[in-house]
């Protein structure tokens with residue numbers, strides 16, 4: 001069994017998959033794809049062959065490429081059942097997927113490298129306007145995530161129960177990005193607590209951007 005991950009150290013979508021791979025104790029080979037240098041390695045022919053969408057992450061499993069972080073995590077879940085990152089019952093699974101998608105579908109695309117580049121280069125927004133854009137969408141999404149946790153009252157130290165799930169694989173990178181882009185995490189005490197709890201686990205610490213071989 002060979003697993004290879006095409007990743008960028010600061011990419012939150014890649015960070016999600018790194019956490020999932022580590023939680024499942026699956027060793028993998030890391031390939032850094034520099035999203036910034038010279039306009040971005042993701043647009044160059046060699047990487048486009050791996051991922052025609054020019055996005056990271058891509059997981060290569062025995063030579064077969066898989067894109068989209070949530071699809072990759074669900075694939076890993078189906079191939080390697082333990083520890084489970086999705087609960088067993090359908091209602092709980094739907095809740096974990098819903099939380100995950102608030103981040104992966106509704107927040108992250110708004111802070112993505114090519115989105116920001118378009119705002120700057122085509123729409124000619126200045127840095128202040130782009131910063132305000134990011135903080136707006138991050139805050140709206142985290143407000144919703146937080147409201148769900150307050151409202152649903154599912155007990156546990158993580159987003160859903162007492163073990164990490166796919167939702168936590170999404171939340172931790174998003175909290176990292178929120179802080180990086182100037183959203184004060186202390187607005188969300190419950191989310192900060194979950195973030196800290198996760199960051200005490202080796203699977204999460206090893207996946208942190210600063211620990212990746214392409215970090216700079």
Ligand SMILES: N[C@@H](CCC(=O)N[C@@H](CS)C(=O)NCC(=O)O)C(=O)O
Pocket residue numbers: 010011012013014035040042054055056057067068069070104112113114115
């Ligand atoms: N929905 C995709 C998003 C992937 C994505 O947007 N990745 C970003 C890094 S976090 C990327 O590759 N950006 C490159 C670009 O925008 O040019 C997923 O969850 O994998």
